[in-house]
Structure formats: structure tokens, C-alpha cells
Amino acid sequence: MTLDSKAPTGPIEKRWDQHRFDIKLVNPANKRKFRILVVGTGLAGASAAATLAELGYNVEAFTFHDSARRAHSIAAQGGINAAKNYQNDGDSIWRLFYDTVKGGDYRSRESNVYRLAQVSVEIIDQAAAQGVPFAREYGGLLDNRSFGGAQVSRTFYARGQTGQQLLLGAYQALSRQVQAGKVKLHRRKEMMDVVVADGQARGIVVRDLTTGKITSHAGDAVVLATGGYGTVFFLSTNAKNCNVTAAWRAHKRGAYFANPCFTQIHPTCIPVSGDYQSKLTLMSESLRNDGRIWVPSNADESRRPNDIPEDERDYYLERRYPSFGNLVPRDVASRAAKKVCDQGRGVGPTGLGVYLDFADAIRRVGRPAIEAKYGNLFEMYEKITGEDPYEVPMRIYPAIHYTMGGLWVDYNLMTSIPGLYALGEANFSDHGANRLGASALMQGLADGYFVLPYTIGDYLAPRMGETVDTSHPAFAETERAVAERLDRLLSIDGSRTVDDFHRALGKLVWDYCGMERTEEGLNEALQKIPALREEFWSDLKIVGTADSLNQSLEKAARVADFFELAELMCKDALDRDESCGAHFRVKHQHEDGEAKRNDEDYSYVSAWEATDNGDWTLHKEELDFEYVKQTQRSYK
Amino acid sequence: MHITLHVWRQAGPDADGTMEKYEIDDVSPDMSFLEMLDVLNDDLTLKGEEPIVFEHDCREGICGSCGFMINGVAHGGKHHTTACQLHMRSFEDGATIYIEPWRSAAFPVLKDLMVDRNAFDRIIESGGYVSVNTGSAPDANEIPVPKANAERAFEAATCIGCGACVAQCPNGAAHLFTSAKVSHLNLLPQGQPERFQRTEKMVAQMEEESFGSCTNHRECEAVCPKGIDIDFIARMNRDYLRAQTMGRKTQNYR
Numbered sequence: 001m002t003l004d005s006k007a008p009t010g011p012i013e014k015r016w017d018q019h020r021f022d023i024k025l026v027n028p029a030n031k032r033k034f035r036i037l038v039v040g041t042g043l044a045g046a047s048a049a050a051t052l053a054e055l056g057y058n059v060e061a062f063t064f065h066d067s068a069r070r071a072h073s074i075a076a077q078g079g080i081n082a083a084k085n086y087q088n089d090g091d092s093i094w095r096l097f098y099d100t101v102k103g104g105d106y107r108s109r110e111s112n113v114y115r116l117a118q119v120s121v122e123i124i125d126q127a128a129a130q131g132v133p134f135a136r137e138y139g140g141l142l143d144n145r146s147f148g149g150a151q152v153s154r155t156f157y158a159r160g161q162t163g164q165q166l167l168l169g170a171y172q173a174l175s176r177q178v179q180a181g182k183v184k185l186h187r188r189k190e191m192m193d194v195v196v197a198d199g200q201a202r203g204i205v206v207r208d209l210t211t212g213k214i215t216s217h218a219g220d221a222v223v224l225a226t227g228g229y230g231t232v233f234f235l236s237t238n239a240k241n242c243n244v245t246a247a248w249r250a251h252k253r254g255a256y257f258a259n260p261c262f263t264q265i266h267p268t269c270i271p272v273s274g275d276y277q278s279k280l281t282l283m284s285e286s287l288r289n290d291g292r293i294w295v296p297s298n299a300d301e302s303r304r305p306n307d308i309p310e311d312e313r314d315y316y317l318e319r320r321y322p323s324f325g326n327l328v329p330r331d332v333a334s335r336a337a338k339k340v341c342d343q344g345r346g347v348g349p350t351g352l353g354v355y356l357d358f359a360d361a362i363r364r365v366g367r368p369a370i371e372a373k374y375g376n377l378f379e380m381y382e383k384i385t386g387e388d389p390y391e392v393p394m395r396i397y398p399a400i401h402y403t404m405g406g407l408w409v410d411y412n413l414m415t416s417i418p419g420l421y422a423l424g425e426a427n428f429s430d431h432g433a434n435r436l437g438a439s440a441l442m443q444g445l446a447d448g449y450f451v452l453p454y455t456i457g458d459y460l461a462p463r464m465g466e467t468v469d470t471s472h473p474a475f476a477e478t479e480r481a482v483a484e485r486l487d488r489l490l491s492i493d494g495s496r497t498v499d500d501f502h503r504a505l506g507k508l509v510w511d512y513c514g515m516e517r518t519e520e521g522l523n524e525a526l527q528k529i530p531a532l533r534e535e536f537w538s539d540l541k542i543v544g545t546a547d548s549l550n551q552s553l554e555k556a557a558r559v560a561d562f563f564e565l566a567e568l569m570c571k572d573a574l575d576r577d578e579s580c581g582a583h584f585r586v587k588h589q590h591e592d593g594e595a596k597r598n599d600e601d602y603s604y605v606s607a608w609e610a611t612d613n614g615d616w617t618l619h620k621e622e623l624d625f626e627y628v629k630q631t632q633r634s635y636k
Numbered sequence: 637m638h639i640t641l642h643v644w645r646q647a648g649p650d651a652d653g654t655m656e657k658y659e660i661d662d663v664s665p666d667m668s669f670l671e672m673l674d675v676l677n678d679d680l681t682l683k684g685e686e687p688i689v690f691e692h693d694c695r696e697g698i699c700g701s702c703g704f705m706i707n708g709v710a711h712g713g714k715h716h717t718t719a720c721q722l723h724m725r726s727f728e729d730g731a732t733i734y735i736e737p738w739r740s741a742a743f744p745v746l747k748d749l750m751v752d753r754n755a756f757d758r759i760i761e762s763g764g765y766v767s768v769n770t771g772s773a774p775d776a777n778e779i780p781v782p783k784a785n786a787e788r789a790f791e792a793a794t795c796i797g798c799g800a801c802v803a804q805c806p807n808g809a810a811h812l813f814t815s816a817k818v819s820h821l822n823l824l825p826q827g828q829p830e831r832f833q834r835t836e837k838m839v840a841q842m843e844e845e846s847f848g849s850c851t852n853h854r855e856c857e858a859v860c861p862k863g864i865d866i867d868f869i870a871r872m873n874r875d876y877l878r879a880q881t882m883g884r885k886t887q888n889y890r
Contacts, residue, residue: 133786543687
């Protein structure tokens with residue numbers, strides 16, 4: 001199959017309008033004749049389900065949580081970008097587009113990113129109308145803050161809980177459609193597989209997490225908004241139940257997986273404290289607006305941070321990047337932290353940490369102003385570490401946070417399986433090799449509110465009158481395969497728990513396919529991961545049954561998919577013999593340690609097709625840059 | 637640290653439950669409460685016993701999934717803290733801890749510490765939104781919102797829907813939860829057109845579920861991990877009263 005991105009041509013600022021005009025429409029009376037299945041109820045899923053229902057489609061939405069409000073979008077702290085230029089500081093759609101392509105280190109599709117920047121302004125209007133309580137100025141108008149990778153203030157926020165407020169907005173819009181009977185919401189149902197019949201996505205197979213019952217659901221199209229795969233690393237800032245299963249099952253059924261090695265490390269997380277650690281907690285990047293990052297100048301420093309005089313501190317980001325300072329993009333900040341820790345200048349009990357210091361900001365604007373901006377984050381930090389960040393600097397260290405890779409989609413957000421769509425973090429489309437802060441909320445809502453509800457009509461319109469139900473033998477076959485797989489996991493009866501395996505896998509991926517990657521390391525990982533996977537399938541222990549509530553079984557099925565994904569991530573990282581954005585191959589760096597791209601050979605999206613023998617075939621979607629010149633990113 | 641746990645075990649919604657005792661050694665004070673349960677669960681699994689079922693997800697105190705009674709107090713009673721944010725340094729070495737699921741008729745137990753909180757969703761579905769379709773919104777800055785109102789609305793909107801308020805209330809009332817959403821939207825200009833219908837519908841739905849009545853015990857605000865206060869309940873009651881007494885045809889703009 002050839003990869004057709006369906007990206008429009010012509011002047012970039014006209015492409016989305018022209019495309020909307022060119023694609024087929026389903027007339028309002030006919031929309032109710034279609035049934036669309038939406039899997040996942042985070043920002044992308046809830047906004048898509050609500051909007052599709054408002055348009056008149058019949059929607060069935062699925063969440064594995066007890067409520068649609070729990071999706072991990074809720075944990076996003078800092079904010080959402082939009083090219084409103086309310087601050088009159090020179091922002092524009094063009095600048096947001098440019099910043100996003102550049103921030104992604106020139107590995108994203110220009111047409112998609114421009115559209116994202118265009119609809120960003122509508123998202124803010126929509127959210128404000130829903131009653132999302134954004135931060136405001138005294139005059140009653142919306143406030144903005146600045147964020148990493150940008151020199152304008154375009155980030156809208158609701159204290160440190162922007163994701164929560166935007167998700168509740170989408171959840172409320174969804175609830176309104178549930179009440180109206182236009183959305184049937186299935187709670188505690190985990191998608192186990194997608195059903196592909198006659199070459200098209202026709203439905204899904206789900207497992208009821210309380211009873212273990214496996215059922216089939218048919219639809220005219222299937223939309224996956226199931227998030228990213230950061231928990232492959234075990235320790236990440238993602239919620240514990242985040243997983244790749246829906247996307248991975250779709251991949252195994254024919255959907256290409258794009259750029260799996262593009263995984264983002266967030267520079268400001270609370271460092272690990274012990275072996276029992278179950279997850280890492282993010283401290284919003286917005287803290288870098290007011291906090292100053294430093295380490296002691298000397299490796300053998302033993303004094304407490306407040307006792308170290310100014311001239312023996314190294315504010316290394318301000319020193320190395322005078323114009324962006326503490327606001328350099330995430331990948332740059334993360335590697336810089338690793339570098340100073342590798343030099344032995346890291347702080348805290350493990351030596352894997354740097355200071356994020358608010359003393360200057362508190363002196364400048366006063367403690368109440370800092371409290372108003374970051375109060376909940378400071379409180380959270382104190383709860384976890386037992387230290388008061390108003391008095392002593394925070395300690396932070398990079399951690400896995402977001403995955404730019406995901407299911408390959410075209411401009412309509414359709415995967416390589418006709419009728420199967422992927423939205424939000426589950427797709428690969430807009431962030432290239434590195435996502436800028438406050439852009440994930442923007443993309444999830446852009447896809448769900450403003451892109452998919454229009455583009456899906458192009459697929460549905462010619463399919464009026466096709467009957468879709470679960471009587472097709474593909475449903476029974478898929479159900480059988482799902483049940484067999486679960487039985488196989490339960491029957492192993494070995495000697496190691498799921499978490500034990502997941503932790504071991506996560507460490508392998510972090511060590512070999514984390515912040516820095518080498519050819520030797522990746523080759524080693526490609527030996528070790530399959531070996532550990534063998535062990536998983538022969539020595540796993542789960543207690544309980546498949547026909548009841550069984551959290552270990554749920555986890556095991558997800559970890560089984562992570563084992564396969566981990567291998568593909570390493571393969572992808574090995575193939576991409578350059579450094580770009582979050583993907584840092586050690587041998588490809590400039591003298592100052594910056595990522596060295598190879599535009600000549602690697603300006604492509606890696607789209608991997610799963611083959612029957614458990615291997616993959618690489619397809620390349622070449623990227624053209626007509627508007628943004630590919631230059632070395634510089635934040636100096 | 638050594639900890640003795642007594643945990644409610646219940647195989648299913650219709651099964652009888654019982655408290656089971658577990659002894660745990662080598663608990664680190666830096667562990668979170670849920671990490672301590674993770675360690676116990678791995679031990680149970682290796683012994684061939686079913687691990688303890690409890691709901692959790694973000695482990696950052698924002699998703700609202702986790703929560704159970706710890707020594708009789710929802711989320712353990714530490715100020716503005718969910719169970720996942722509680723750390724073992726809050727307990728003494730040798731402590732005995734009792735863990736039970738939320739106890740409320742409206743939240744039936746599904747298994748062990750996991751309960752069904754869908755009643756909350758049904759309250760939101762009854763009217764906890766602004767009826768605005770995607771695409772029809774005016775420019776966000778066309779409707780200024782006084783900063784103080786926006787802040788107050790935000791404070792109400794930080795509710796995570798965990799259910800601690802209901803679990804701690806002697807009456808099992810959901811007034812804090814319901815009033816938080818009513819207040820969030822009723823405080824904003826965007827929420828005015830539906831203000832009084834919303835209040836009536838949400839209160840009606842709340843009463844239809846198996847929640848009790850509010851008699852101002854203030855237990856809810858004491859355990860709310862987001863610090864939501866009962867002033868919001870007064871605000872909801874006031875709007876409810878106005879809704880009940882005003883003329884039906886014109887209520888929206890009174």
C-alpha cells in the first residue's frame with residue numbers, strides 16, 4: 001500500500017478551507033443513519049463524541065474508566081496554546097505554525113500543523129463558552145502565560161489544572177449528549193481489538209472490566225482516541241492505566257504505526273525516591289517561567305542549596321541559551337539536565353536531580369503572586385517530597401511524559417485501515433519529533449472538536465445504506481482471538497508478577513531507547529526485549545479468572561502489547577540514523593551537544609506495517625517543507 | 637516500618653465482605669499509600685491469593701479514581717490530600733490501619749475497595765453543562781468575566797468527583813459535589829441562561845439517587861481533597877429556592 005497523506009496543496013493558509021469544500025458531506029437528515037464508535041473519552045474522544053452527536057450522528061463512546069471524566073487528559077497542568085494574539089506581542093497563526101514545525105525539529109507535516117494553528121483560536125472560544133474557568137485579568141479578559149519554545153505569551157491556563165478544566169468542559173458536552181440520547185456511553189469497557197471486515201473497520205471487541213464479559217459492537221466507522229504509550233517505560237508521568245493496547249491491536253490488524261521512537265522526556269518531574277516507585281509526577285513546565293534552574297558549579301558540593309553562594313551556582317540553561325534561558329524546549333532542557341548530572345553535579349540523594357529555584361521570583365513579585373500562579377503545584381511537591389519549595393529549591397529530573405509517535409493518519413485523521421481514525425496523542429500527526437508545551441491539549445481538542453467531525457463525512461457519505469452489524473463472521477473470530485489470548489495469559493502460572501515484568505521492560509527501554517540512543521545499545525535492546533518477552537509468556541503469574549474483575553489480567557494484556565511495541569520503538573530508533581527533537585543518537589550531535597539532523601536522508605515519517613511473521617516493513621512518507629526552511633534549531 | 641493492615645475484602649457486589657488482616661514489613665516512609673498496597677498485592681499474587689482491588693489511575697490527586705476510608709476517614713484525613721498523595725511518612729512505625737471502601741447506599745461496592753460512582757455522572761448529565769454546540773461560540777474575549785467570579789468558579793470547578801464528601805457525610809449526602817458544579821456554572825455569565833433550570837434539574841437528580849440530605853455537618857468540606865467549601869451548598873440552596881419561587885416562564889433572566 002502506498003502512503004497517501006491526502007495533504008492538500010496550494011497556498012497553505014487556504015488549504016483547510018479548500019479541503020473542507022472539496023470533501024464529501026453527509027446531509028443533516030442522513031447523519032442519524034450512521035453509527036460511529038469512539039474509543040476513549042479524554043480530550044480528543046469526548047470532544048469528538050460530543051461534536052459528532054451534536055451534528056446528528058449516532059455515537060457509541062467507550063471508556064475503560066468508571067467515568068468519562070477520569071481520562072489522563074485531566075492531569076495536564078500548564079495550559080493550551082492558541083494564536084489569539086490577545087497580548088499584542090506579535091503572535092499569529094503563522095507564528096504558532098512556524099514555532100510548532102520548528103519545535104518538532106522539522107519532522108511533521110506542514111499542512112496538518114498549519115490547520116492546527118488555525119483552529120487553535122476556535123478552541124479557546126468554544127471552551128470559554130462552555131464555562132471553562134480560564135485565568136483572567138482584572139478587566140475580565142483572558143490572561144496568558146508564556147511557555148517553552150515560544151517567545152510570545154499565547155498559553156491560556158486555569159491555574160495548574162488546565163487539562164482538568166478543559167476535560168471537564170468536554171465531559172460536560174459529552175454528558176449533555178448522553179442525556180439527549182445521542183451518545184450511548186459504555187463505562188468500564190476496555191477495547192481489546194478492532195474488527196476489520198472486507199478491508200474496512202467495522203467495529204470493536206470490548207471486555208467489561210467488572211464482569212469479564214466479551215462483547216462486539218458494530219459501527220460505520222471507528223475512532224480511536226486512546227492516548228499515548230509512555231507507560232511502556234513503566235515509570236512515566238502518565239496515569240497507571242494508560243496503555244497502547246487499542247492502538248497496538250489496530251496496528252496488528254493493518255494500521256501503520258508512525259515514528260514510535262519519538263518519545264518525549266519532560267524536564268521537570270520529581271526525581272525517583274526508591275525501587276517501589278510506581279510513577280513519576282510532573283511539575284508543570286510553566287514553572288520554568290519563574291523558576292531558575294541550576295546545579296552547583298563543583299561536583300563535590302555538599303552544602304544545602306540555600307547555603308551555596310551565587311557565584312558557585314551554575315544556571316546552566318541561562319548560560320548556554322541566553323535568549324531562551326530557562327524556556328528552551330523540553331528535549332534541550334532534558335538533555336542539559338542529564339549532562340550536568342553525568343558530570344557529577346546532580347543534586348539530591350540519587351544525584352539524579354537539578355534545582356528549580358523560586359527565590360528570585362518570590363523576591364521580585366512576592367510570595368502571594370507565586371502562590372496564585374503555582375499554589376497547587378507547590379502543594380503537590382511538598383506532599384510527595386516532604387520539602388517546602390517556598391523555602392528550599394525544588395529538585396527536578398526529566399521523565400517520560402508524552403509520545404509524539406502513534407498511529408499513522410492522513411490529513412483526514414484516518415489510519416491506513418479504511419474507516420479507522422486516530423485522534424489526539426494516539427496519532428502521530430502534528431508534533432514531529434518533539435512537542436512544544438501546551439500543544440497537547442490544543443491538538444486533542446482540535447482533532448475532536450474541529451477536524452474529525454468534518455473529515456469523517458468524506459468516508460461515510462459514499463457508504464450510505466451499507467449494513468453494518470455483528471453478524472459478520474469477523475466479529476466472532478475476533479472475539480475468539482481475544483478470549484484465547486486472555487486464557488493463555490492466565491494459564492501460564494509462573495513465578496513473576498505483571499508489575500515485575502513491566503518494571504524490567506521499562507528499565508530496558510529507558511536505558512537503551514530513552515534520552516540518548518546508540519546503535520550498540522539499540523541492538524542490545526533488540527536482543528534483550530524479545531528474551532524478556534519469552535520469559536513473560538512462560539513465567540507470568542496472575543491469580544483470578546477471566547470472567548470476573550481481575551486487575552492483574554487487565555495489566556498483563558496491556559504489558560504483553562508493550563513488549564511488542566518496545567521492540568518496534570528500538571527498531572525505529574535504529575533506522576533513524578540521525579538526531580532530531582526527542583530522538584537523540586549520540587553520534588549525531590553538534591560540537592555544543594545539540595541534536596544534528598540529517599534532512600537529506602531522514603525527512604520522512606517512518607510508518608511501520610506489521611507483517612504476519614511478527615516483524616515489520618517500513619514505509620516512508622516523505623516530508624516537504626515549502627514554507628518553513630529546515631534550519632538547525634537554535635534557542636541561543 | 638512495620639504496618640498492620642485490616643482491609644475490607646468482598647468478592648463481588650452481592651457477596652458478603654469481611655475485614656482481612658495483613659502484616660507488612662520494610663515499608664519505606666517515602667512510599668505512597670498506594671505503593672504500599674502495590675507491594676502487598678505483589679506478595680499476595682506470589683502466594684496465590686487474589687490481590688486487593690482498588691481503583692487508581694493518575695496517582696497525582698487529580699483524576700478522582702482513588703479513595704477509600706483509612707481509619708474511618710475518607711482519603712486518610714490529611715489536609716487536601718487524596719489517598720494516592722498520602723505518604724507512609726504520615727504514619728508511625730508499627731501502626732495499625734483499617735481500610736474500607738466508601739460506605740454509601742448510592743455507591744455500591746463492586747469488589748474489595750472499588751465502588752460504583754455512576755450516580756455522580758447522572759447528576760452531571762441532568763444539567764451540569766452549558767448548552768453550546770461546537771462552532772457556535774463567540775470570541776472568547778467578547779464576554780468579560782470579573783476576575784473574582786472566575787476565580788471562585790474555578791475553585792468550585794476543581795472538584796475531582798472522587799466521592800469522599802458522600803462517604804464522609806453521616807447522611808451520605810451529595811450536596812457538596814452537586815453544589816460545586818451548580819456554582820461553577822452559575823457564577824459565570826456563560827451559565828446564566830440555564831442557571832435556574834440547571835439547579836432544579838441537578839437537585840432533582842441528586843434526590844432521585846440514593847443520597848441523603850444535608851444537615852450541615854461539614855464533614856464533606858473537612859475531607860474534600862480539593863478544599864471545596866460548603867458556601868457552595870448555600871449558593872445552590874439559594875438558587876434552588878429562587879428557582880422554586882419565581883415565575884416559570886421568565887425564570888432565566890430574573
